[in-house]
Amino acid sequence: MHTSARTVLPLVVAGAALVMAGCAPEPSASDGADGTDGVGAGPSAVSCDKGSLPAKGRGKLTVGTDKPAYAPWFQDDDPANGKGFESAVAYAVAKSLGYGKDQVVWQTVPFNNSFSPGEKKFDFDINQVSVSAERKRAVDFSSGYYTVRxxxxxxxxxxxxxxxxxxxxxxxxxxxxxxxxxxxxxxxxxxxxxxxxxxxxxxxxxxxxxxxxxxxxxxxxxxxxxxxxxxxxxxxxxxxFPDVSGEAERFGLVLDKGSPLTSCVTEAVDGLRKDGTLAALEKRWLADAADAPVLK
Structure with missing residues (x-):
């Protein structure tokens, strides 16, 4: 059986289009004042419905941070007590994802290990980790939950x-x-x-x-x-110190590279920013952090 050139050409073009579509980069969020930092959204097919997330532990959300867990980010070296800015943020994110406080499991993760290459045992880590292009080569980040100097x-x-x-x-x-x-x-x-x-x-x-x-x-x-x-x-x-790079430094939640949870965690952080929760937690736990002379 012979195939005419007129038939082959559309097939070739269509095949090439499929290959190119498979190789095209995923669109990423644009960096902006809302704290998105251009983070990857993660696989879009994952449902963020409460209780349906592919977390590390069945029915549990595993959250990492370093030890000791310093104030004002945590209180009494106990991330699980809900006190301190980052502890409160972690539980707020967990709640947005459908996990109660008793369903959050804390794991000790040294600071540098949180964003080093390799598979993680936590669902996300919260430990004053600044989002950077270099770190994003090894891990995913949520959108920023705090802008810091x-x-x-x-x-x-x-x-x-x-x-x-x-x-x-x-x-x-x-x-x-x-x-x-x-x-x-x-x-x-x-x-x-x-x-x-x-x-x-x-x-x-x-x-x-x-x-x-x-x-x-x-x-x-x-x-x-x-x-x-x-x-x-x-x-x-x-x-x-002032921001000199033209981009504000932001802390983000750290996730596995390509984690199926990245888009859902980012959605949760964005929601907490929009409804004023992050601002309220910052005011409660970090109220003094605006008063210091700027060195130029």
């Missing part, structure tokens, strides 16, 4: 406590937790003359500050307020 803390007796701008910190010995945007702020924005000290946890950075091993440390602004008010009372916030 970095801040620098010094002992009140230090000459660097009186710094009025970034140039005033150039000669300081600075410290920050490894793998954080706090460390990026030191290296990329402050660019100090001395190599910064790098710590596995903020607790170690705080100890170094108290012991005089560093002149100042960089942390996110709400953490800076908590440290100076409750943990290192002879320290003060020197100031906060």
């Amino acid at each position: 970095q801040a620098v803390i010094a002992l009140k007796s230090s000459p660097y406590a009186k710094a009025k701008d970034i140039a005033g910190l150039k000669k300081a010995k600075l410290g920050a937790q490894i793998g954080t945007t706090s460390l990026d702020t030191i290296n990329d924005l402050i660019k100090p003359e001395q190599k910064p000290a790098v710590y596995q946890k903020n607790d170690y950075a705080k100890s170094a500050l108290k012991n005089g091993q560093v002149d100042a440390i960089v942390v996110d602004l709400p953490t800076a307020f908590y440290i100076t008010s409750s943990e290192v009372k002879d320290a003060a916030i020197v100031g906060q």
